[in-house]
Amino acid sequence: xxxxxxxxxxxxxxxxxxxxxxxxxxxxxxxxxxxxxxxxxxxxxxxxxxxxxxxxxxxxxxxxxxxxxxxxxxxxxxxxxxxxxxxxxxxxxxxxxxxxxxxxxxxxxxxxxxxxxxxxxxxxxxxxxxxxxxxxxxxxxxxxxxxxxxxxxxxxxxxx
Numbered sequence: 001x002x003x004x005x006x007x008x009x010x011x012x013x014x015x016x017x018x019x020x021x022x023x024x025x026x027x028x029x030x031x032x033x034x035x036x037x038x039x040x041x042x043x044x045x046x047x048x049x050x051x052x053x054x055x056x057x058x059x060x061x062x063x064x065x066x067x068x069x070x071x072x073x074x075x076x077x078x079x080x081x082x083x084x085x086x087x088x089x090x091x092x093x094x095x096x097x098x099x100x101x102x103x104x105x106x107x108x109x110x111x112x113x114x115x116x117x118x119x120x121x122x123x124x125x126x127x128x129x130x131x132x133x134x135x136x137x138x139x140x141x142x143x144x145x146x147x148x149x150x151x152x153x154x155x156x157x158x159x160x
Contacts, residue, residue: 004038005119006091007056012121014055017043019113019124021100021134026146028116028125030153033146037086037093041126043106044098049076052096059089102137103130128154 004024011018019042020028023035042052053076061074064086072078079085083098099105103126113124126134132150135143 003092004035007038007059007089007094008040008118008123009121010055010059010091011040011052012123014051016051016055017045017048017106017110018052019106019109019126021097021109021126021131022095023146025126025131026150028118029114029128029131029150031146031149033149037095039095039097041097041100041103041106041109043110044080046076046080049079052079056087056089056094059091061087061089061094064088064093100134100137102133102135128157 018040022039
């Protein structure tokens with residue numbers, strides 16, 4: 001399991017605009033699931049791409065699953081040329097997503113994001129409603145398993 005906080009803290013401290021999504025978002029909301037990577041939905045402006053590179057470059061990101069030794073440069077130009085990136089880093093795996101099925105880009109999700117304090121810092125976390133929608137849209141068996149738990153959490157929060 002990835003210790004997600006060091007990755008999120010680096011992004012937060014660099015001033016990156018991002019929303020915690022997928023498994024870590026579920027954990028922050030109270031789900032009892034295990035996740036092996038940290039997923040974020042990131043804002044795609046050049047300034048934000050620079051902040052992400054500043055935060056993560058010291059952790060030597062490399063495309064997860066790519067053969068070792070390929071020429072790869074982690075910089076703003078690389079991030080600008082693509083959209084979704086699964087990386088391995090020295091601090092654990094992180095997926096940088098420019099858009100999420102069922103939600104769309106950062107701008108769509110930030111308006112409904114929950115701002116939650118994690119280790120003394122406020123971070124944007126995908127709302128339970130949007131997290132459920134994203135998992136439905138992804139359609140993977142593991143996502144369908146998680147939806148029931150997330151719906152229970154959502155209902156508990158709404159009934160408080």
